[in-house]
Amino acid sequence: MQPVERAEYEGVDYAWVMQTTFVVTILVGAPAAALLSTLVTLETWGARAAFAVRIGAPIWFVTAVAVALYARRAEAGDGGSGGDADASVERDADADASAERDADASAERDADADAGDAEPESTEPTDEQTDEGEKID
Numbered sequence: 001m002q003p004v005e006r007a008e009y010e011g012v013d014y015a016w017v018m019q020t021t022f023v024v025t026i027l028v029g030a031p032a033a034a035l036l037s038t039l040v041t042l043e044t045w046g047a048r049a050a051f052a053v054r055i056g057a058p059i060w061f062v063t064a065v066a067v068a069l070y071a072r073r074a075e076a077g078d079g080g081s082g083g084d085a086d087a088s089v090e091r092d093a094d095a096d097a098s099a100e101r102d103a104d105a106s107a108e109r110d111a112d113a114d115a116g117d118a119e120p121e122s123t124e125p126t127d128e129q130t131d132e133g134e135k136i137d
Contacts, residue, residue: 012071020071021064029059 033055042048
């Protein structure tokens with residue numbers, strides 16, 4: 001089985017930034033937009049949609065910038081690793097586990113090969129077989 005590839009980030013993990021931006025915008029931005037809509041008269045669905053776009057876009061942008069700045073400052077979104085020291089320990093553990101699997105597979109192949117090297121059973125008739133053959137004659 002092929003090992004799973006891992007990505008190692010240097011700097012900001014932008015996938016984490018986008019996911020966090022989405023969640024924070026829904027949790028904080030949607031109620032903010034709803035509160036702001038109470039201050040404006042929105043009589044048609046078109047006016048409501050235009051208001052949602054005019055308010056939603058800046059909320060999304062401000063949230064994205066804030067999350068990106070937080071990620072850069074706090075080194076967030078890196079999967080919880082503590083930097084290069086933790087990454088090297090994780091790589092060493094992965095290498096040890098891989099070496100152990102390779103050793104187990106090698107030992108299993110050797111055992112299978114040893115089983116194939118065993119002497120084949122004799123094809124000479126045993127005493128019981130010769131006695132039976134004599135009785136038939």
